[in-house]
Amino acid sequence: MITGLFIGNELCDGRITNTNQQFIAQRLFENGFYLNQSLTLDDSLKSLVPAINTALKQATVIITTGGLGPTEDDRTTQAIAKACGLDLVRDQAALTTIKAYFKKTNRDMPPENAKQADFPQGATPLANSRGTAPGFYLCFNNVHIVACPGPPNELDALVIDHLLPLLKRHVPFLKRERLCKLYNCVGIGESHCAERLQDLYPLPTGIAIGFQAKPSLVQVRVQSYASQDSTEFDRLCTILDQRLADVCFSNTSSDNLETIIIENCHQLGLQLACAESCTGGLLSNRLIAVSGASKVCQINLVTYSDESKCTWLDVDPTVIQQYGAVSDNTVIAMANGLRKKTNADITIAISGIAGPTGGTAEKPVGTVYFGISTAHETVSSTRLFLGSRRHIQKKATQYALQLLFQTIQSLR
Structure with missing residues (x-):
């Protein structure tokens, strides 16, 4: 059995989300292992020592995250040593590495950081390439203990560089491909x-x-x-x-739809252009965050006011006057106008009421219209999203990505 102990007051009181548990569980699963048990613990010895003692009786592998820092409330190393009945021993090589880290960043090492080179007797330090706190590996009574730093960017590297190789070397019998x-x-x-x-x-x-x-x-x-x-x-x-x-x-572990859109457009030689109103550039941000987007995204506009829709997208003012800025007719005119201006293969327009004000009985808050134009047709779609202004904007952006993907598929 593999047990994970995720340590930190900030986890227990909800200040931060325990992304370390998700990352470790995913990496273990991808490599044929399984995280059978997860516990979130505060920094106190009265919580840590009993939990470690229980895990020592039940588990073959114990993975801890957090509590390896230089401050008084970083007690993971002390708790493991106490649970195992071992003394703490200072590792001079680890101390030298910590000092070198500070020197490299033009800082003097505070005396408190020296405790990060203290390990339970018999433990092997695990180098931390992204911070001052090394992890360590200890085999005690045939239980394999791997202590990892808490900051996610430090943990990620240590899991890949040390944790997974240790498991494959010492407990291959737990692995099931x-x-x-x-x-x-x-x-x-x-x-x-x-x-x-x-x-x-x-x-x-x-x-x-x-x-x-x-x-x-x-x-x-x-x-x-x-x-x-x-x-x-x-x-x-x-x-x-x-x-x-x-x-x-x-079919990959990534559910990043915008990456697939950019890759597909690049493969098919398609150009995109966006005109956003209520989403305020969120769609453009999602697309442009993808490497290689410059080869696909011609122009992305935020046309929030009625005037900007008419000026930049050639929307006839009478369309907005007759049907309103939030309407099928307007997003169709926006998408058509953008395609004529840019000659992009696919244009998408978004206009809606993100709230919390502006809604009516006919068009309540959360009403969003989408227009997509290609050389073959221009179509519109309407959705009602619930939630805060930010939630509505995010949901509308995700739905716009869905429409883009489906449109690209139809052009294959």
């Missing part, structure tokens, strides 16, 4: 996605299909242990490839 295929789907709900696959049940022994609903997408996971005959796994994946083809945008 898995066959796994992901389907990241948009434009379909979790229940409708499951309905497409309903006739596949009951599944062959040892194979599982899981559904996870995320904001504006559904992730379908098919998995099996590699020790089994892969024939049934391959057969099921072939069926899912066919049934989810129209909604699946990637």
Whole structure:
């Protein structure tokens, strides 16, 4: 069994989210291991020592994060030593490395940082390439303990460089290779996605299909242990490839739709342009954050006022006067005007009421119109999103990405 102890008052009182647990669990799973148990603990010895003692009786591997810093409330090393009945020993090589880190950044090392070179007797320091706190590895009574720093950017490197190699070396018997295929789907709900696959049940022994609903997408996971005959796994994946083809945008662990959009446009030689109103540039930001977007995104405009829609997109003022800035007619005119101005292959326009004011009985807060124009047609779509102003803007942006993806697929 592998137990994770995630340590810090800031985790227990909700000041920060425990992203370390997610990162470690994902990396373990990808490498054939499984995080069986996770505990979040404060920095006190009265919490840490009993939890470590319990884990020593139950687990084969204990992974800790946090509490390796230089301050008085960083007590993880002390707690592990106490639970194991070991003395703390200063490692001179680790101390030299810590001093060198400060020297490299033109700072003097505070005396308090010297405690970061103290380890339980018999422990092996693990180099931290991104900070002052080294981790350490200790095998005690056949239990493998790996202590990692808490800051995520430091933890990430230590997990890849040290934790995973240690597990593969010392506890290969815990590793179970898995066959796994992901389907990241948009434009379909979790229940409708499951309905497409309903006739596949009951599944062959040892194979599982899981559904996870995320904001504006559904992730379908098919998995099996590699020790089994892969024939049934391959057969099921072939069926899912066919049934989810129209909604699946990637088969990787990344659910980054904007990356897929930029890559597909680059492959097909398509140019994009955006005109945003209520989303205020969020769509443009998502697209331009992708490396290589400059080859695809011609121009992105935030046309928030009625005047800017008319000036920059050639929207006829009478359209806005007659139908309103938030309407099918206006977003169609915006998308058409942008395509004529830029000659982009695909243009998208967004206009809506993000709130909290501005809504009416006919068009309540959260009403957002989308227009997409190509050489073949210009179409519009309307959605009502619930939540705060920021939530509505984010949901509208995600839906716009979905529309772009579906439009690109239709042009293949």
